[in-house]
Each structure stands twice: as structure tokens, then as C-alpha cells.
Amino acid sequence: MISNYELLAERVRHNRLKDKIMTPQEAASMVKDGYTLGVSGMARAGYPKTFPLALAERGRGGEKLKVNIYSGASVGEELDGELSSLGMINRRLPYQSVKSIRNHINNRTIRFVDQHLSQTAEQVRYGYLGKVDLAVIEALGITEDGGIIPTTSVTNSPTYAREAEAVIVEINTVQPEELEGVHDVYIPGDPPFRREIPIYRAQDRVGLPYIEVPPEKIKGIIGSDIPDNPYSIEIPDQVSLAIADQLCAFLNREVNAGRLPATLLPVQGGIGTIGNAILEGLADFKGVEIYSEVLQDNVFKLMEEGIIAAASGCAITLSPEGQKRYLPRIGLFKDRLVLRPQEISNHPEIIRRLGVIAINTAVELDIYGQVNSTHTMGSKMLNGIGGSGDFARNGSLSIFATPATMKGGNISSIVPMVTHVDNTEHDVMVIVTEEGIADLRGLSGEERAESIIENCASPLYRPLLLDYLREAARISGGNRPHLLDKAYSWHLRLQDTGTMLP
């Protein structure tokens, strides 16, 4: 990259800082064994790439070097993949979604800390997570004043940059410069006596378009021309479309009942195929605002179509086609697009104030509406809780979506008892599957169970769930009857026979 010195120097508008331009190898040489690195990036957007690749070279060279990686959320193969496969990660938080690192997490060779995404920055500032030695931040460039301009995500970078001993800026010259001005960087004060966060609409701006950092703290500026790992978004299948249809019909009924305005309330949508299908379904409504975490292709498509009036998030994660289509002209969206720190995109204060409609997916959920968002069979971590708890706990409507079955019907997503709880029944108002909607608001435990089984379970499993509920009511009684000796019998059967069906 140093061969591209001039290209980089052009992006560094602060004159003295041009002296800090170096190779990724030089920057990576600053890392000491045991360091904690605070890195940018979420949902494979805006994470450093040449820096971790250069760090991996040191490990590959046989050096004994282990670091803690604090990120925004999931990053790409260049970071989590490379460093974990070389055994170079000690502690990792608050989220991940790359297969190679997941194996290490499930072997417990990496210490994984699963956190609500709104909480990491605050906990770093409070000193709960130890010292951050080095912040490594992907950037478009550096302003005249030394401000770091983020790329496709803001995540926890503002706090990492402020709290770290030193900062490395990785300028990515293939990220579109058009992104400048999209970001709104705001760090809340610390208690006691802090003030409100003055955001009242999705598009409100309250901070600066760059990350403020004393120029002398920037110890290295390196280059990168590696694009974000693209996020493959599958064409919605029948099931995803059916879920989206059910959900949008429900939202329409809420509008008609006067419980939601015609433009809805600001929407948070999950990531992936179901999340995208649901967003697509919002075409029924006009002028919707998005107050979410990760913004994917459909957000931009619907902004172009005038369905979505404004969008706030903390990362832009696009498919390969989306990268081509939207990134070069992202400037066109600037007046109604804001990228924030994840502490703000996911902040309880704002989510509650705006009355966000929170739509998240579940790994499995049970007859009383307890939601498992993280683990299979009670033990194995998938990705992490992410922002689901931030939004579900504070939204005015909390919706969880899942296909009724998985693996060709051999797994029911609705089980007697989930094997891990990440979002409790208290935070689950509506459940949607391709079978229908369970509206749990104001229902007792028994009514919740009946509604979920009747409306959301697959017909394959419905009688079995009812049998469980009735037997539990007869034998155990109580307000939420369960059979502790049979609660996990479906999971054990799956383990033994490959299916939850008897």
C-alpha cells in the first residue's frame, strides 16, 4: 500500500499526520502480546483488513502473540478468520459470525463475551472491560482537524478511539468517498448528571461527521483496497415471503385499529433473508422511518421508491449487487441516511422514545414465548445476542419471526422449552411464522401457549405441543406448567434420531 502513498496522502487532509503513513506491517509491529485491540466493524462492514492480515503474518511467522479483539459486531475473514485460525485471539466480544472463529468459541479456546450491542462502548468507558491498548479503525480519510471519517459502519469506534492508548487508521481507498457526511458521531456523557440524547426522529443529527481524536494519538496510518466481505442475501423463499405477508397484514390491522400511525412507527429490522423479505413487505406503507442497526439492500431500494422516508443505523451491509448499485451513489441518500455509533442506534432511551417496532428473528422459541437467539442444544453458540435485546426490550412493539420448522420439518422452531433464553417472554409481544401470528399482548401464560401453538406451530408439531401443555398442566400445574423431566425430550430425540418427531 505504501506504493500508493500519494493516494493515501490525499485522504489525509491534516498535514502533519501525513508523516504517520506507514505500511500495515509497521503498524502491526506496534502490537504486543496480551494487547486489547478495539476495532471498527459490524456485520462485515467497515472493519480493518490490511492491519489484521499483517498481524496474522507475525503469528504465521511463529511469534507467540495473543490479543483480545473488541469490535462493533461481526467482522470479516481477514480479521476473525485469520487471527482465530492462527490461535491469536484470547478474548473476543461482543459478537461474531464467521464460522472459523465460531469453532474456537465453541471449543472454548477463545473466551467469547456475548453482549447487548448497545452496552460495549459504555462498559469500556466505565472501565469494566479493562484497558483498550490500540484502536484500529477503518476510515475514508482524516479531516483537516485530525478527525477520522468512518466508512460503512461507525460501531464502537468513537469510544475505542477515545479510550485507547493509541490509534491506527486504516484508510480504505475502495470505500466510496461519497460516504463522508453520512455519519453522526456522538458519545453520551457518563453518569452522574448526564443529559438526554437529543434524538427525536430517525434522521436527527446530534454529533460530528467524524471521530474526534487528538492528532498525536494517531500513531499510524495505513492503506487498504480490500472491499467489505459482501453479505450474500438469498432470494426470499416461500417461507420468508409468507412470514413477511403475515407480519405486514398484522401491521396493517394495527394501523386500522388505530394502534399505529399509517406511516407506522420507526422500524428496526433484522438482518438476512427473513429481515429483507419483511422490509420488502413495508411497501404497503408510505413514509416509514427506519431506526435500526444494520441497513441492507432493501432499505436503499425502498428509499429510492419513496417507501422509506429516512433510515438510521450503525452499519451498511450490502450484497455484491448492492455494493455495486448503491455505494457509488450513496451521497444521494445523505439527507435521510444517518450512520451512528451502535451505542446510539441501539440505545434504550432512543428506542423507547421513538416507539420503535422491533422485528427480530429467533433460533427457537417455546410455548410461553421465551426466545433463544444464540445457542443450539443449550450449549453451542451461533452468533450472539447482537442487538435483539436492545430493541425487543425497549420497542413499543416487539416481534419475533421464525420459520415454523427447520431441516425439512425435523426441527420445530417452537419447542416445549427453549434450551437457552436470550429474550424473555416479558419482551415478546408478537410471534410470527409462515403459519400465522400469535399476538401475546395482555395474555396469561396458558393463553400465550395456546395462541403460539394454534397460530404459529407447524401442523406437524401442533398436536405434540398441545399434548405436552396438557400433560404439564395435569401433572405439574402452576401458572406456566412445564414437565422438567420432558422439557428437553424433543431436543434429546433430535440428537438421538435426527428428528424431533416421535
Place this chain on the structure above:
Amino acid sequence: MISNYELLAERVRHNRLKDKIMTPQEAASMVKDGYTLGVSGMARAGYPKTFPLALAERGRGGEKLKVNIYSGASVGEELDGELSSLGMINRRLPYQSVKSIRNHINNRTIRFVDQHLSQTAEQVRYGYLGKVDLAVIEALGITEDGGIIPTTSVTNSPTYAREAEAVIVEINTVQPEELEGVHDVYIPGDPPFRREIPIYRAQDRVGLPYIEVPPEKIKGIIGSDIPDNPYSIEIPDQVSLAIADQLCAFLNREVNAGRLPATLLPVQGGIGTIGNAILEGLADFKGVEIYSEVLQDNVFKLMEEGIIAAASGCAITLSPEGQKRYLPRIGLFKDRLVLRPQEISNHPEIIRRLGVIAINTAVELDIYGQVNSTHTMGSKMLNGIGGSGDFARNGSLSIFATPATMKGGNISSIVPMVTHVDNTEHDVMVIVTEEGIADLRGLSGEERAESIIENCASPLYRPLLLDYLREAARISGGNRPHLLDKAYSWHLRLQDTGTMLP
């Protein structure tokens, strides 16, 4: 009470409203079968008494009459006890703690809806919980403008009064008039476009000292001279004192490490013997603010001693001695004592802003720090989640306290897997028992388990928990190893043999 017409008339400063003074029987006659009553009261403080007793007379007379009771939280025997024993309650929310109603809830003859206490008022305004037909509010009196002055709690009364078709005011002439001015009644706007709640310190006032209601909506004013059911607070036992000692030593270490100011951050404390012992332990600190839900004896004791600088809550629940000692001179505390609606005392926005130290008790918790706050053996409801989730989810420090064992050592409060999850591990930073402190901040799943077992479990159960953890790691593997066929073996053994010990 009507014989005390003059006593009542004196409390009704709005002249025209004096015409609405009637007997409890007359007021209770307005209730129709199927009505939803929104009643004042929390933690047996400030709930209507003569009204439900008169309503119970109708049921006792053989009339078929079932109502839904929406309260603040738990109320006294006159309401939950009487009406439930006569089979007069259909649906009940969001909390309860009277034994007689608990039996009905666990027989599912009453439909109980267990809610975060911050959410009920909002869900009523949003129309999620149907129409409130009649609000019944215990009051000190009525102002010149028709404002209702609450007594020992504010709870959800402001919203019930606003949303209900009609309002009954039950003036309790044995509640001390000195309470006038303690209340701060504020109802947040509804989304979209609502503003912040401008509370920045525990003692900030942002509303009115009474509940605003159009006078024509008040359809009846009745009298009462029944005091709140007192709350018996036991002298702290050795275990509670040891828990308080551990916790206060931990807080002192946090202060010394610079992670907490010397005056701490505003404290939320649970109710009951452990909660009181912990508050007593705050005597180590000076100038502490309380931002909590229920204020008990020790809050007033420590305010007198200058330890507690200010206290905000939504109910005052005192022991019989406390009632005698503090209620008559409650006016002395008025400049540093605020009673708020529970939506505000428990509001995520404020709790997060203030950085509240949340201290709650657990029914049981497991090796990874999942907390059960509500159910025994996965099925039987105790009281409800109450405000624990509101505070634990949003506080800057989230602490759960429990004795390490119950029933003479036959029950371990720390189990392999809890049978119901109300507060997830993501919201549990610190666990304290009489054995010690597990500081879980920044720890992985395995480290959490080791810390909880080593520091908090009873020595009786420590080796058994370690055996479970090791066997699970060997057989299931994963990030949080569990054995689905043995996760509840301790509970099943307890059921069979009366002890969790093998």
C-alpha cells in the same frame, strides 16, 4: 364512611365535587360484569380498600360478577385476597404477592399477566390491554382544580385515571396529609415525536403534585380509614447481613478502583429483608441518592442520618413501626423525597441516564448467570418479575443477590440450569451470596461458571456444580456446555427426595 361526610368534604377542595361523595356500596354498584378496573397501589401501599370490600359484598351476595384488575403491583388482602377468594377476578396484571390470589393464579383460574412494571401504563395508553372501564384511586384528597392527590404510592394511577371511562376516588383519612407535595406526576407523550423525560437527578421534579383529571370524570368519592397492610420486615439474619457485607465491600472496591464516585451512583434496592440489609450497609457511603421503586424503612432512617441525600420511588412501604415512626412526619423529607408513576421510577431512559446501581434478588440462578425471578420448579408463579428487569437491563451495574442455599441447605440457589429465565445472563454483571462475589463483567461463559461456582455457591454444592460443568464440557462441548438430560436433575431430585443433595 358517609357518616364521616364532613371529614371527607374537607378533603375535597373542589366544591362541585363534594356532591360526588357517596358510600363505597354506591360506588361499587357502578361496576358491571366484565369491567376492567385500573386500581392504584404497589407493594401494599396506596391501594383502594373500602371499594373492593364493597365490591366483594356484591359477590358474597351471590351476584355473578367477574372483573379484570390492573394495578400498580401488589395490593392488600382487601382487594386481591377478597376478590380472588370469591372468584371475582378474571384477568390480573402486572404483579401480585398475596397468597390467596397466588393459588388461583397457579390453578389458572385467574389469568395472570406478568409484566415489567414500567410497561403497563404505556401498554394501556397504546391500547394493547383493552379499555379500562373504571379507575379506582386511593387519595389524600382532591385539589381546588379537581386534581387527585395520591397517598403512599403513585403507580399507574395517572394513566388509569386518564384512560378510564370514569374515576372513583377513595379518600383515605388515615393516610397522613403530610404526603401532599411528595408526588411528581408526569405522563410521557406517546410516539412518534415525543420528547425526553427531563429527569437528571433522583430529586428532580418534572410534573404536578397531583393527578390531573377532568372533574366530570370523577363519578364517585368514597371514604376509607383502613391503613395500608403493613409490610413485616424481619430483623436481618446472619445470611442477609453477610450478603450485605459482601456487596458493600464490593462497592467500596469499585469506588477505590475509580469505577464509581465516592457517593456511588443512584441506587435501586430490592424489597424485603436482604434489600433492607443491603441498604443498611450503605452507611459506609455519604450522600447516596436512591432511584428505586419501593421505598422501605431504611431509606427514611438513612435520610435522617444524612447517608441518603435524596430518594425517588413510586411507593412507600413501611413496617408497622415505620408507619408509626415516619408517616406522621413525612413532610420533613419532602425536599429530597419524590414519589413518581412507576413508568417513570422504572423508566429505561432515566435508569440508563442516571447509571443506576441495580440490586435485585433472585429466586435461583444458574452457573452461567441466568436468573429466575418468578417461578418455582419452572411452573409455579411466586410474585412476578416486578421491576427487576427494568433496572437490571438498564442500570450501569446490575447486581443479583441471593442466599447460597435455602431450606436448611436442601436447596441450592445456584443450580446447573434455572427452570425459568426472567433476567438473562446478558443483564447480570455481579452475583452476591453470603459466600462471596462473582464479578462477571467481561467474562466468557466458562469463566462465568467458574466464578459463580467458586465464589457464590455453598461449599455443600460446589463440587457437584463443578462435576456438572466438567461433564457437560466433556460430553456436550460448546460455549456454554449443558447436559440437557441432567440440567434439571437437581430439581427432580428435590421433588423426589426433598433435597437437591444426592
